Amino acid sequence: MTLAASILAGDRLSLARLLTQVENDSPAGRAALMELFPHTGRAHLIGVTGAPGTGKSSLVNQLALHYRKQADKRVAVVAVDPSSPFTGGAVLGDRVRMRDLSGDPNVFIRSMASRGSLGGLAQATAGMVQVFDAAGFDVILIETVGAGQSEVDIARLAHTTLVVEAPGLGDDIQAIKAGILEIADILVINKADRPGVENTEKALKSTLELAHPTQRVFHHHGRYSYATVETPFDAKLWIPPIQKTVSTEGRGIPELVEAIARHAEHLRTSGDWAARERARLEVELEMLIQEALVARFREDVPPQQFRQVVDRMVQRDVSPWEAVQSLLNGRSK
């Protein structure tokens, strides 16, 4: 039986091993992904991102518990923590907050180090998610530390992205980046038991209003009002709702799960689900094509030829663009 086949048959050890192969982008991993691909496309991918310590892992723990107990969904978790840029090592500590999930065969948690290269992380995460999807997990929660590009990449991968904020993290209006709204489908204010929730909420609301000028509804005679979260004036427009949670106790989780379900419903009725799926596959294809072309180029151009061209660039004999032309032409000879 192939690794892929035993995963489809529900073998957890094979699943764990394939995740490693996919993470390492090994030939065996690639072969299995090909075999599994027809079985993917069923899971709901939920990204959970936000600043360090806002309670993402605790929230993932609660969401997973809820999906298990209230909906009997099979839940996978991919928890990404940063690798040290100096040593390449990492301490992955997200499991510490997910101990409630142990002992349940319908939950599978996998920790993952970011391993430096950003495109690489996105690709590895996408691959691992496909494996879980094919293995029949209904909900896949992806935790990443909110940091620039990786955040955007994960948001692109997920169907629904939660951006987690917490009071007391310097939450004035400036501190809440307008950028998060490009990725947030739902804004979560976790640690709602802490003082300062109102300020965080206010800051988020004003960021929302600034970032959604298109939601202004113009009435006759020049008056205008804002579409509120409860009554979006256009069913095709999704306005990120703000949900308050206390992940240490599970407060606000049923409401958050409901908001996630509403978002999934919105994606389906508006056609966005299919559109996102298509966009995601497009990006993936482009990434793989780039990689394949570069690999083929490296195979075809001998290192000494490459060095010679660099030498000529150093001597200002050829410009970088001419160098590209000459190497690409050399390849086709």
Place this chain on the structure above:
Amino acid sequence: MSDKKIRVLVAKPGLDGHDRGAKVVARALRDAGMEVIYTGLRQTPEMIAEAALQEDVDVVGLSILSGAHMALAPRILDLLKGNGQTHVKVFLGGIIPDEDLPRLKEMGVTGVYGPGANTEDIINDIRGALAEKA
């Protein structure tokens, strides 16, 4: 591939709350370029074996300062074997009396370390044990 990362689970089984040693070791292994999954305190043997499986680790590192190692270690070794993870190397640190060493080795524990153990030695021993296997 030579750049395959060594993955290590560092766990504290049982009720003992001494976590300094486990954290020191986790950080040292990270600084040696390994990927360390830290599970936190009060793990049952079942939780540890399950995490080791899900994370597909090469090494399970146990930190036990409570004196309960002769009960916990064999249970965890059995569970790992039962899950088919026969290739996983188990390292143990903490307060381990010398007279327990022969029996621990016999059970299949690869290395045992006490107070003051040099983390360089631990790193080299892990690398050595995994290279042997390969």
